[in-house]
Amino acid sequence: MDRVPDGPRAADGARSRGPYNRLSMSKLPVAAGVVAAAALVAGFLLLPGDDDGPRRAARERLPLSPTRPSVLVDARGAVLEELAGDCAGSRYPYLCARVRDELRAADERLLTLGGLTIRTAIDPAVQRAAQEAVERRVGHDDRHVAAEAMIVPGTGEIRALAASRPSSDGYAYQQGSTAMVYPLAAALEKGLRFEDGYPYAGSYRAPGYAAFKNCDGHPVADPAVTIVNQPPRDHGRFTTLRGGTLAAENVFFLRLTERTGLCETVTMARRLGLARADGKPLREYETFVLGVNEVEPVSVATTYATLAARGRRCEPRAVTEVVSGDRALAAFPPRCEQALAPEVADAVTHVLAGALENGPLKGLDGRDAAGMQGTADSFVSAGYAGYTPGLAAAVALGLPGTQAHRHRLRDVTLAGRHYDSVDGHAVPGPIWKQSMTAALAGLPATPFTAPDADRFGGCRTACP
Helix, strand or coil, rough: CCCCCCCCCCCCEECCCCCCCCCCCCCCCCCCCEEEHHHHCCCCEEEEEECCHHHHHHHCCCCCCCEEEEEEEECCCCCCEECCCCHHHHHCCHHHHHHHHHHHHHHHHHHHCCCCEECCCCCCCHHHHHHHHHHHCCCCCCCEEEEEECCCCCCEEEEEEEEECCCCCCCCCEEEHHHHHHHHHHHHHHCCCCEEEEEEECECCCCCCCEEEEECCCCCCCCCCCCCCCCCCCCCCEEEEHHHHHHCHHHHHHHHHHHHHHHHHHHHHHCCCCCCCCCCCCCCHHHHHHCHHHECHHHHHHHHHHHHHCCCCCCCCCEEEECCCCCCEEEEECEEEEEECHHHHHHHHHHHHHHCCCCCCCCCEEEEEEEEEEHHHHEEEEEEEEECCEEEEEEEEECCCCCHCCCEEEEEEECEEEEEEECCCCHHHHHHHHHHHHCCCCCCCCCCCCHHHHHCCCCCCCCC
């Protein structure tokens, strides 16, 4: 059922509904930091090719000025800034990097022609909300970097990309426990129910190498490694899908992944829109569920936006159109497909809504909202991801690049405040809540679709 989302307004003041593009993406790769489908933008190739004389002449007549810089404009047409060759000096370094990647994926010449107007989906109010929330808790001169992406479910439009400072190493972080949503979705799709689970265990060791198999069928478990819960809790209790998600319990989700299947879990992540920031395939390890892959906030926000849109995945896009004078050179329309049954997405949302409402953040000021904290192994990074029906956001904190393991989130000072350690609830969670609250202020709330209680309620095969 179509709903008017509670997300930010479009440039004309109407709510951003974004009609779905009905073209199948079954042969398109999922976005990997850069939108892989950008080269297929509708109406592109107005830029002529060098191997065609008439087209080359047409290109020479285009009103382009290589000496005049291109400019970025927001969704309302206001100029944000010139498109910098080096995003280090940009007011919006994460946005600058994303735009350059999207243009490069579509056609390298868009970065060198000059004199272009690059229209984006950025909402200035939402961008301001994200930037203020990030800067309040992570300083520009701090060693660690915070970044946030805010995306409209059902269209993929990126409304905000904020960062505490420029990063020469990009904005890729180990995902951490926000990756637990993928085996959760896979388990619910396979028939598990909210109260299914396991007796509590404080540690896990794979029973054999074949306990986890990648999508090539190769055993990838490591029986020599023991995974423990952080923090541990009392033994003797039963952990359900609800409780394990609320606690982001490592051992529970390893057991759930073993039962559901590693390949099924990785495939679910891809279906929802997850991809590594470096464009390489997701690493299919036993610890996949603990978020060992380096991904950008845009990618994580995309997967959560898919759930918010009741299973409809849309390629994320900051750029909506490239214009030279009064001529449109490239259009970037929504590219969406149904990746998950709406009923399963609703069930996942129900579990994540309970995790948000009953966790430290205590919900989102009365709105229907869902979310999960993300803490990586040994505090290499931390994050938070969540959504309402009309807006999804993901926050990441850490040190992008190869130095991450040398500078963990232990004994750190951020924006003048000292932390013994930083998990997803400590800093990323408050950034997420503040930015979402401000971005949605004054907009009417809309509800989630209630889950099918007959299908997902109670327990089925793994009852207390």
